[in-house]
Amino acid sequence: MSVSPQSDGREIRLVPNVPVGTKLVADRVRDVIDACIHTDSPAADLEAAAQLIEQATQLLRKRSRDTSLQVTRSNGGISINNAIEGPCNPVAPPLTDLAYVDGETSGCVTFPTAAEGPPGRAHGGLVAAVLDHALGRAVAWTVAAAMTVSITVDYRAATPLHQPLCVTARVVSVDGRKVFAEAEIRYDGQITAVAKAIMIVVAGLPSIAPTAVSLD
Numbered sequence: 223m224s225v226s227p228q229s230d231g232r233e234i235r236l237v238p239n240v241p242v243g244t245k246l247v248a249d250r251v252r253d254v255i256d257a258c259i260h261t262d263s264p265a266a267d268l269e270a271a272a273q274l275i276e277q278a279t280q281l282l283r284k285r286s287r288d289t290s291l292q293v294t295r296s297n298g299g300i301s302i303n304n305a306i307e308g309p310c311n312p313v314a315p316p317l318t319d320l321a322y323v324d325g326e327t328s329g330c331v332t333f334p335t336a337a338e339g340p341p342g343r344a345h346g347g348l349v350a351a352v353l354d355h356a357l358g359r360a361v362a363w364t365v366a367a368a369m370t371v372s373i374t375v376d377y378r379a380a381t382p383l384h385q386p387l388c389v390t391a392r393v394v395s396v397d398g399r400k401v402f403a404e405a406e407i408r409y410d411g412q413i414t415a416v417a418k419a420i421m422i423v424v425a426g427l428p429s430i431a432p433t434a435v436s437l438d
């Protein structure tokens with residue numbers, strides 16, 4: 223079955239709904255990671271900073287949950303701690319402003335210094351991860367929740383750090399449980415990387431596509 227990206231007329235826009243305090247901590251930890259990478263402080267300051275961070279860690283561990291990221295509180299069907307879009311996961315870039323309009327899934331990301339690969343550029347593996355996630359969202363919103371079995375990424379130009387990037391993804395065709403999808407990431411309107419993936423619809427994954435098209 224082929225799927226037209228422009229055909230279904232549905233619109234989904236994720237509005238973040240996360241616990242304010244948890245997001246605040248995650249944002250501060252992102253700052254700490256950035257400061258840790260850039261710091262040129264003397265040893266005494268580094269030791270003092272390490273002690274303060276250790277104190278904060280102990281405070282956070284006073285009450286903790288020992289569960290998979292995927293089953294904690296969700297935001298638009300995905301955990302708030304998701305590795306790519308989780309606003310409360312400080313190592314998620316994160317991918318934001320996720321939307322589905324007429325078959326096209328989109329999102330925004332700005333890679334921090336911690337995502338550096340080549341000097342000044344995002345690490346290719348992290349670019350691939352963001353593309354993979356957008357593909358997963360596109361497939362889940364268009365067909366059903368699925369897992370990636372194959373992804374190919376072509377890197378066409380530098381994907382910069384600290385700049386707003388746009389990710390777009392869509393389903394191209396469906397063959398039984400196999401879903402073929404493609405995605406790209408853009409900086410200032412120019413494509414820097416494109417991905418093609420095969421995803422397999424797997425029973426038992428949490429469904430986030432209540433009005434998905436049915437499989438042939």
Ligand SMILES: CCCCCCCCCCCCCCCC(=O)SCCNC(=O)CCNC(=O)[C@H](O)C(C)(C)COP(=O)(O)OP(=O)(O)OC[C@H]1O[C@@H](n2cnc3c(N)ncnc32)[C@H](O)[C@@H]1OP(=O)(O)O
Nearest residue numbers: 354355358359362367368369370371372420422424427428
């Ligand atoms: C993921 C969480 C969801 C959460 C809720 C939803 C949220 C939505 C938004 C989230 C967005 C996140 C998106 C991240 C996406 C990942 O990161 S997923 C994580 C990485 N991927 C994995 O761990 C998958 C590992 N692989 C597997 O576990 C198993 O291969 C699977 C996927 C369960 C499939 O196994 P199976 O059911 O035994 O299927 P199998 O018969 O082997 O293959 C089915 C068909 O696919 C074909 N196939 C299999 N592999 C390939 C291949 N590499 N190339 C071509 N064809 C292949 C087979 O030939 C077969 O074709 P047909 O014979 O039907 O024509």
